[in-house]
Amino acid sequence: MKKFYTNQSQINKQLNEQLNEQQLEEGKPIKEEKLIKDEHTREIFEQVFDKATLNTVYEIARKKYFEEIEFVISTGKEGNVFRCKSGNGHYAMKIYKIETSNFKHMMEYIEGDRRFKSVRKDKQEIVKAWTKKEYKNLEELTKIKVKAPLPITFSRNCLLMEFIGENGNAAPRAKEKPFTDMNKAYETICEYLAKMINAKLIHSDLSEYNILNNNEELVIIDVGQMVTTEHPKAKEFYVRDIRNLSKWFSKNGVKTNYEKMYEHVKEKTKKPKKEKK
Ligand SMILES: Nc1ncnc2c1ncn2[C@@H]1O[C@H](COP(=O)(O)OP(=O)(O)OP(=O)(O)O)[C@@H](O)[C@H]1O
Ligand SMILES: [Mg+2]
Structure with a gap:
């Protein structure tokens, strides 16, 4: 059973433990050729990212x-995810591309979020805000015990987080590997949605593409666009999430549809009444 981290001090404690375990040599700067040893990975990195991104990665290292950045797990339009080596374990690093990110799309989710009121509208500032937003959102999920990658650190367009997978293999997406017990997974996601609603959070891109199946443990990822319920389009985003999820669960044998799922989550958002003495 994996541990959950309920507050920032616990996250920091866990982080310190991990750092102590790593026993990386103090004071020795990491050489450029050592940071990305693999030729192919270095090529991808250099093709996709600018010098400032490489400097940011150094800064974190x-x-x-x-x-070490070992290899790329996923290449997307807006960014790549790499597996990093750390002591005996791994981290995942998501790096957003400054040039090709969809700023209009990003602004739609940033503008209505009071946590990011004063973001300037230039490419770099938007991507930086987006990276920070994803980090903060991972923190929020960790606090309310919704299983998502533990956030480790962020800087500029780079986000370092817990690697989700086993024996160094990244967990597949639920789309590729549905859960063995789909009814159980359905209950889990409904519970997570209820916890998120109670914490005023809407994922806004939740589907089988952004859920990992880590040896049957359901893990929510890709939370850059997660907004608070005060966002003007929060309801629309929530409806879309439930629509996508209910369709996929129904296709995979769960007796549900949009209305049923909506009601089921609503039921779970009700806090249990205190028993009268
Ligand atoms: N913490 C993690 N541990 C392991 N694998 C991860 C992690 N985060 C992301 N991945 C992998 O990287 C992929 C892309 O990540 P994510 O969904 O966060 O980015 P994205 O912006 O949607 O990228 P894309 O445009 O490729 O969909 C995921 O589908 C998953 O396979
Ligand atoms: Mg995704």
């Missing part, structure tokens, strides 16, 4: 969070 110098702080002893990790020692």
Whole structure:
């Protein structure tokens, strides 16, 4: 059973434990050729990212969070996810592309979020805000015990987080590997949605593409666009999430549809009444 972290001090404690375990040599700067040893990975990195991104990655590595970018797990339009080596374990690093990110799309989710009121509308600032937003959102989920990657650190367009997978293999998406017990997974996601609603959070891109099946444990990822319920389009985003999820669960044998799922989550948002003495 994996541990959940309920507050920032617990996250920090866990982080310190991990850092101590790593025993990276203090004071020794990591050489450029050592940071990305694999030729192919270095090529991808250099093709996709600018010098400032490489410097940001160095900055994080110098702080002893990790020692090597090993290989790319996923390449997307807006960014790539890499596996990083850290002591005996791994982290995942998501790096957003500054040039090709969809700013209009990003602004739609940033503008209505009071946590990011004063963001300037230039490419770099938007991507930086987006990276920070994803980090903060991972923190929020960790606090309310919704299983998502534990956030480790972020800087500029780079986000370092817990690697989700086993024996170094990244967990498949639920789309590729549906759960063995789909009814159980359905209950879990409904519970997570209820916890998120109670914490005023809407994922806004929740589907089988952003759920990992980590050896039957359901893990929610890709939370950059998660907004608070005060966002003007929060309801629309929530309806879309439930629509996508209910369709997929129904296709995979769960007796549900949009209305049923909506009601089921609503039921779960009701806090249990205190018993009268
Ligand atoms: N913490 C993690 N541990 C392991 N794998 C991860 C992690 N985060 C992301 N991935 C992998 O990287 C992929 C892309 O991540 P994510 O969904 O966060 O980005 P995205 O912006 O949607 O990218 P894309 O445009 O490729 O869909 C995921 O589908 C998953 O396979
Ligand atoms: Mg995704």
